[in-house]
Amino acid sequence: xxxVETFAKVFDDIAKEIIADFKANEDLPPEALxxxxxxxxxxxxxxxxNRGRTVLATLQAIKGKDNISEAEAKRANILGWCVExxxxxFLVADDIMDGxxxxxxxxxxxKNEDVGLIAINDSLFLEGLLYTxxxxxxxxxxxxxxxxxxxxxxxxxxxxxxxxxxxxxxxxHEIKTNPEKEGDFTRFTMERYRRIxxxxxxxxxxxxxxxxxxxxxxxxxxxxxxxAKDICLEMGEYFQIQDDYLDCYGTPxxxxxxxxxxxxxxxxxxxxxxxxxxxxEQRAIMAKHYGRDTPEQIQKIKDLYVELxxxxxxxxxxxxxxxxxxxxxxxxxxxxAEAFESLLAKIYKREK
Amino acid sequence: xxxVETFAKVFDDIAKEIIADFKANEDLPPEALxxxxxxxxxxxxxxxxNRGRTVLATLQAIKGKDNISEAEAKRANILGWCVExxxxxFLVADDIMDGxxxxxxxxxxxKNEDVGLIAINDSLFLEGLLYTxxxxxxxxxxxxxxxxxxxxxxxxxxxxxxxxxxxxxxxxHEIKTNPEKEGDFTRFTMERYRRIxxxxxxxxxxxxxxxxxxxxxxxxxxxxxxxAKDICLEMGEYFQIQDDYLDCYGTPxxxxxxxxxxxxxxxxxxxxxxxxxxxxEQRAIMAKHYGRDTPEQIQKIKDLYVELxxxxxxxxxxxxxxxxxxxxxxxxxxxxAEAFESLLAKIYKREK
Ligand SMILES: [Mg+2]
Ligand SMILES: [Mg+2]
Ligand SMILES: [Mg+2]
Ligand SMILES: [Mg+2]
Ligand SMILES: [Mg+2]
Ligand SMILES: [Mg+2]
Numbered sequence: 001x002x003x004v005e006t007f008a009k010v011f012d013d014i015a016k017e018i019i020a021d022f023k024a025n026e027d028l029p030p031e032a033l034x035x036x037x038x039x040x041x042x043x044x045x046x047x048x049x050n051r052g053r054t055v056l057a058t059l060q061a062i063k064g065k066d067n068i069s070e071a072e073a074k075r076a077n078i079l080g081w082c083v084e085x086x087x088x089x090f091l092v093a094d095d096i097m098d099g100x101x102x103x104x105x106x107x108x109x110x111k112n113e114d115v116g117l118i119a120i121n122d123s124l125f126l127e128g129l130l131y132t133x134x135x136x137x138x139x140x141x142x143x144x145x146x147x148x149x150x151x152x153x154x155x156x157x158x159x160x161x162x163x164x165x166x167x168x169x170x171x172x173h174e175i176k177t178n179p180e181k182e183g184d185f186t187r188f189t190m191e192r193y194r195r196i197x198x199x200x201x202x203x204x205x206x207x208x209x210x211x212x213x214x215x216x217x218x219x220x221x222x223x224x225x226x227x228a229k230d231i232c233l234e235m236g237e238y239f240q241i242q243d244d245y246l247d248c249y250g251t252p253x254x255x256x257x258x259x260x261x262x263x264x265x266x267x268x269x270x271x272x273x274x275x276x277x278x279x280x281e282q283r284a285i286m287a288k289h290y291g292r293d294t295p296e297q298i299q300k301i302k303d304l305y306v307e308l309x310x311x312x313x314x315x316x317x318x319x320x321x322x323x324x325x326x327x328x329x330x331x332x333x334x335x336x337a338e339a340f341e342s343l344l345a346k347i348y349k350r351e352k
Numbered sequence: 353x354x355x356v357e358t359f360a361k362v363f364d365d366i367a368k369e370i371i372a373d374f375k376a377n378e379d380l381p382p383e384a385l386x387x388x389x390x391x392x393x394x395x396x397x398x399x400x401x402n403r404g405r406t407v408l409a410t411l412q413a414i415k416g417k418d419n420i421s422e423a424e425a426k427r428a429n430i431l432g433w434c435v436e437x438x439x440x441x442f443l444v445a446d447d448i449m450d451g452x453x454x455x456x457x458x459x460x461x462x463k464n465e466d467v468g469l470i471a472i473n474d475s476l477f478l479e480g481l482l483y484t485x486x487x488x489x490x491x492x493x494x495x496x497x498x499x500x501x502x503x504x505x506x507x508x509x510x511x512x513x514x515x516x517x518x519x520x521x522x523x524x525h526e527i528k529t530n531p532e533k534e535g536d537f538t539r540f541t542m543e544r545y546r547r548i549x550x551x552x553x554x555x556x557x558x559x560x561x562x563x564x565x566x567x568x569x570x571x572x573x574x575x576x577x578x579x580a581k582d583i584c585l586e587m588g589e590y591f592q593i594q595d596d597y598l599d600c601y602g603t604p605x606x607x608x609x610x611x612x613x614x615x616x617x618x619x620x621x622x623x624x625x626x627x628x629x630x631x632x633e634q635r636a637i638m639a640k641h642y643g644r645d646t647p648e649q650i651q652k653i654k655d656l657y658v659e660l661x662x663x664x665x666x667x668x669x670x671x672x673x674x675x676x677x678x679x680x681x682x683x684x685x686x687x688x689a690e691a692f693e694s695l696l697a698k699i700y701k702r703e704k
Contacts, residue, residue, distance in 0.1 A: 027547055031522070032515055093476065097469045114522065117449045120472055121514045124445065124479075128508035135501065145497055149487065152500075156480035162473045163384055170383070170466070195379055 007053050010077040011045050011084075014133060021136070039109070039122050040129070044081075044088040046104045050346050051087060051209050052080035058213025061339035072216075078137050079147070079212045082130050086151065086204060089126040090158060092119055097166070098264060105256040127155070143215050150215070154208045161200025168196070168267035175265060175291045182287040183265065188272050194237060196267065201243075202236020210339060217335075224334035231328050231340050238321040239347050244268035245314050246352070248302065254352045262301050265291030270310055277308045322348055359405050362429040363397050363436075366485060373488070391461070391474050392481070396433070396440040398456045402698050403439060403561050404432035410565025413691035424568075430489050431499070431564045434482050438503065438556060441478040442510060444471055449518070450616060454609040479507070495567050502567070506560045513552025520548070520619035527617060527643045534639040535617065540624050546589060548619065553595075554588020562691060569687075576686035583680050583692050590673040591699050596620040597666050598704070600654065606704045614653050617643030622662055629660045674700055 001009070019037050022028055056076040060068060068076075094100075095108040096119055102108060110119035130151065138144045168188070174181045207229050214228060247259035248270055261268045275286060285304055289297040305311075322344075329340045353361070371389050374380055408428040412420060420428075446452075447460040448471055454460060462471035482503065490496045520540070526533045559581050566580060599611035600622055613620045627638060637656055641649040657663075674696070681692045 026512065028512065028516070029544070029547075032512070032519060035515065035519065093472050097472050114525070118515075118518050120445050120449050120475075121511060121518060123472075124476075125508075125511040125515065127476075128504070128511050131504045132508060135504075145500075148497075148500060148504075152480070152483045152487075156477075156484060159473060159477040159480050160378065160380065160384070163387065163470075163477065164380070166470050166473060167381075167384060167387065173466070192381070195381075 003053065003056075004049065006073075007049060007056070007077050007080065008045065010074060011081055014078065014081055015040050015044075017136070018129060018132065021132075036125070040126070042106075042112075043092050043109050043122070043126065044084055046106075047084065047087070048352070049080075049084065050343075051205055052077070052084040054209035054343055055080040055083065055213045055216070057342055058210050058339040059217050061336045061342070062213065062217035062219065075137060076213065076216055078133065079216065080209065082133055082151065083204070083209050083212070085126060085130040085133065086155065086208070089123050089130070090162075090204070092123040092126065094162070096120065096123075097162075098260075100257070100260065102252075102257040146215055147212070150208065150211060154204050157199050157203040158201075161196055161198070161203075164192070164196045165200050165267065168192070169265050172265050172291060176293065179292075183290050185271075185275055185286070188267050188275055190272055190276070193267060193269065193272050197237050197240040198233055201240045202233045205239065206232035206236040206343070210343070213339065214335065219335055221334055227332065227334070228340075231325065231332070234321070234325060234328070235340075235344060235347065238318075238325070241269045241314070241317065241321075242347070242350060244270055248305065249311065250351065256352070262290060262298050263293050269314075270305055273310055273313055274305060274308055277310075277313075278304075282308070318349065355405065355408075356401065358425075359401060359408070359429050359432065360397065362426060363433055366430065366433055367392050367396075369488070370481060370484065373484075388477070392478070394458075394464075395444050395461050395474070395478065396436055398458075399436065399439070400704065401432075401436065402695075403557055404429070404436040406561035406695055407432040407435065407565045407568070409694055410562050410691040411569050413688045413694070414565065414569035414571065427489060428565065428568055430485065431568065432561065434485055434503065435556070435561050435564070437478060437482040437485070438507065438560070441475050441482070442514075442556070444475040444478065446514070448472065448475075449514075450612075452609070452612065454604075457608040498567055499564070502560065502563060506556050509551050509555040510553075513548055513550070513555075516544070516548045517552050517619065520544070521617050524617050524643060528645065531644075535642050537623075537627055537638070540619050540627055542624055542628070545619060545621060545624050549589050549592040550585055553592045554585045557591065558584035558588040558695070562695070565691065566687065571687055573686055579684065579686070580692075583677065583684070586673070586677060586680065587692075587696060587699070590670075590677070593621045593666070593669060593673075594699070594702060596622055600657065601663065602703065608704070614642065614650050615645050621666075622657055625662055625665055626657060626660055629662075629665075630656075634660070670701065 015037065018040070019033055022033060022036065056073055059072075059076045091103060092109050095103055096110045096117070100108050101111060109115055109122065110117070115122070131148065134144075134147055134151070138147055141147075170187075172184055175183060210228050210232055211225060214225065219225070244261060244266075246255050247261040247266075247268065250259065252258050261270075271286070271290065275283060278286065282304055285300060289300045292298070325340075325344055329337050329344065332340065367389065370392070371385055374385060374388065408425055411424075411428045443455060444461050447455055448462045448469070452460050453463060461467055461474065462469070467474070483500065486496075486499055486503070490499055493499075522539075524536055527535060562580050562584055563577060566577065571577070596613065596618075598607050599613040599620065602611065604610050613622070623638070623642065627635060630638065634656055637652060641652045644650070677692075677696055681689050681696065684692065
């Protein structure tokens, strides 16, 4: 089995275990158990699983591949699935808040006819299951509290990021219903963008899985965690800029969904870069057409992005980020740089 | 200051501390801090605070009022506010899922014009804050992990309860839009009702605050926790039946909201009792009119409840529950019975 297959298989084990434990310990009717099973299998797997697989990769970099027993590798993969679980909890809720339609090539969970707003409880429930998994497999480890606290604190960071993200759109309520209303871009600054990305994406996508591998690998020096955080957060920023770029320039086959950042008045990298470079006339086009639903208006924004050659800006930034990260990684101390190298290799010039 | 005032004051301290810590440790713009402050103050206080005040009351029963320092009493009240925080997290989400309009005499949080579905993230964020409070005040206590695990496990129970509650309505999607559609009461049984109530209400409202007081009070014997759980869950069932009764028979002034259980096709005690006692003709009235929005149809259900004298059924049950609980409490071992007595006194024959 390839590493990906081994990792994917662990999900099935965890899901079966959860249902079996509920059957044994709780008094639930069969349709509730079926719902939980269906909901987990719909929402948790199906992504690229880079986040989840990073835990074992980090542990391997630290201890050496040959020094890790099969049981230990499985436990690292279980922690990896906890990261995927955390993400599923966020995504189910995020899709409702954003009014998204598709996710990973299928309808968003809440979009299923018999789900709707029950998905809010399902999202909370996914989060709850994460701590059930942690407890079952790590309760007797000396670092159990560290794991729980790490998940809890990263969750709070991500929720702060969502708040910052959502608040970017304040003052733009009427934009969909009132064609005369001009978009307010007061909060569309690179500084604010960096902050949103840091909180909303970088902590849970990059720092969390690396830190979990480090905890399992026995690293205790706070300075080494700080160094890892520094690299991971920069990687997360680069990753989110890619995400914003692909939302507009990636095909639905590539990204598993139809991008809607323009319609959604998202405070994304393209919009901010566009406003930075725009003439007063071009800025007026943004104010009039950004955040609207008609194909003509969406096209006007896309044309403007082409006019300002934002694709070239992105290519330049991609190169600069890569070099900056390479340099930082080369200076890593107290743990093998390999953990970061393989993660960077996975995301550099990604197309999905 | 009365006990209630002392307790209420602690909320303000916690809220200020949260904002101050965010200012010191996170890089957040002022409008985000304002949002968090406003959101906490809108959603967390304002209830009867029985749950929150039970923690200190339990500790007092165990250790004796005079043996508790002011600092210790404050810490118990902080734990009490964690219970209220947990409830706020549930209620904000629950109101969205149920499409509720008012809560505690004011519009539901999500009903505020500038909130809407951002309330989903706010609900998650409230949960996250709870663990921040716990960490800040209890991180160095030997029972810190027990506190965290108790909150996490009770959260999962409550989410299971929500799932059971929501799934009661399955098969009844079209009921609002299709007047021909008859209500399906397959899942309206006392057995299922008991299960919903246990998971959805009793664990977090009754067992949680008592168990927190017991942990702080140094009780370690599992059997004593089991005994407390047994009493608390029975109290919780009685409490929810009152809640269902008041939803129909309480005035909006009493209950701080307009009851909507009939319109919402809730699997509540009145509906189940009604179906138990109904003749085939009366059952047909339920099938045709339960779960609909028109005042005429709501009245038809209320008339049916009067016809079947469900108020008398409730009075009888209230008396029986009280006696059964009194007996159980009298037999309490390993801790003072007082903790349970004062809680029962607070809810018996309550009108709000
Ligand atoms: Mg989204
Ligand atoms: Mg979003
Ligand atoms: Mg995106
Ligand atoms: Mg409700
Ligand atoms: Mg509800
Ligand atoms: Mg009610």
